[in-house]
Amino acid sequence: MSVTIQNVSQYFGEQAALSDVSLDVPSSQVLGLLGPNGAGKSTLMRLITGYMSPTKGTVEVCGMSVTSEPLETKRRVGYLPEHNPVHLDMYIQEYLDYVARMHSLSDRSDRVHEIIHKVGLTPESHKLIGQLSKGFRQRVGLAQALIHDPDVLILDEPTSGLDPIQLVDIRELVKEVGQRRTVILSTHIMQEVEAMCERVVLIHQGRLVEDDTVQSFSNQEGGLEAVFQSLGSAV
Numbered sequence: 622m623s624v625t626i627q628n629v630s631q632y633f634g635e636q637a638a639l640s641d642v643s644l645d646v647p648s649s650q651v652l653g654l655l656g657p658n659g660a661g662k663s664t665l666m667r668l669i670t671g672y673m674s675p676t677k678g679t680v681e682v683c684g685m686s687v688t689s690e691p692l693e694t695k696r697r698v699g700y701l702p703e704h705n706p707v708h709l710d711m712y713i714q715e716y717l718d719y720v721a722r723m724h725s726l727s728d729r730s731d732r733v734h735e736i737i738h739k740v741g742l743t744p745e746s747h748k749l750i751g752q753l754s755k756g757f758r759q760r761v762g763l764a765q766a767l768i769h770d771p772d773v774l775i776l777d778e779p780t781s782g783l784d785p786i787q788l789v790d791i792r793e794l795v796k797e798v799g800q801r802r803t804v805i806l807s808t809h810i811m812q813e814v815e816a817m818c819e820r821v822v823l824i825h826q827g828r829l830v831e832d833d834t835v836q837s838f839s840n841q842e843g844g845l846e847a848v849f850q851s852l853g854s855a856v
């Protein structure tokens with residue numbers, strides 16, 4: 622398994638953001654975490670990236686604990702946070718070179734050019750990040766998450782705020798990336814899951830309430846919206 626989560630709970634003070642969540646994600650799968658705002662999606666993703674350790678339970682990436690082997694597991698994970706924190710006053714190449722240096726990549730210049738090409742940034746590659754549209758900034762975010770060729774890619778709301786054309790482009794890119802590695806993405810929009818994922822995990826109030834193929838969810842009467850309504854929450 623690329624990612625194994627066992628009996629994970631996460632508390633912030635008295636509040637349980639996640640309660641006893643277990644999940645196995647194999648390689649070459651695009652998995653969608655779907656749930657309303659506040660469900661616990663970002664918290665689960667941060668635990669996989671090693672950004673924080675779970676209050677209870679274990680998280681493993683490629684068979685290693687993110688708590689006891691933080692450096693090795695971080696090398697295996699690429700992360701695009703919800704508010705893609707790219708440096709607006711840096712040039713694209715300058716920023717990606719900086720990220721490549723943080724990962725101690727030896728062939729930095731080649732790798733930066735390769736990843737710029739892969740995410741479709743070549744025509745914009747001379748620009749400052751602050752001069753880019755939201756869709757191209759999201760590509761820079763994907764480039765920094767992919768530059769060290771991780772096995773697992775974590776994308777927090779990767780398509781939020783994009784216009785319809787940008788949306789289609791980023792969806793295609795995510796699907797292509799997911800052919801060769803594990804992708805876990807979050808969204809609160811059912812259509813995003815249907816467009817990009819093979820498998821969907823529903824999270825509600827910190828609990829994993831459904832885990833199935835997108836196909837079988839879509840075949841249910843009323844689809845995912847009906848499932849959420851039955852749980853007392855709108856998607």
Ligand code: ADP
Pocket residue numbers: 633637638656657658659660661662663664665
């Ligand atoms: P989602 O990504 O599904 O919108 P989150 O994982 O961001 O949900 O949040 C789950 C719950 O945990 C929310 O109630 C949120 O307010 C709370 N939470 C998340 N991060 C923190 C934090 N650092 N401190 C306190 N509460 C937090």
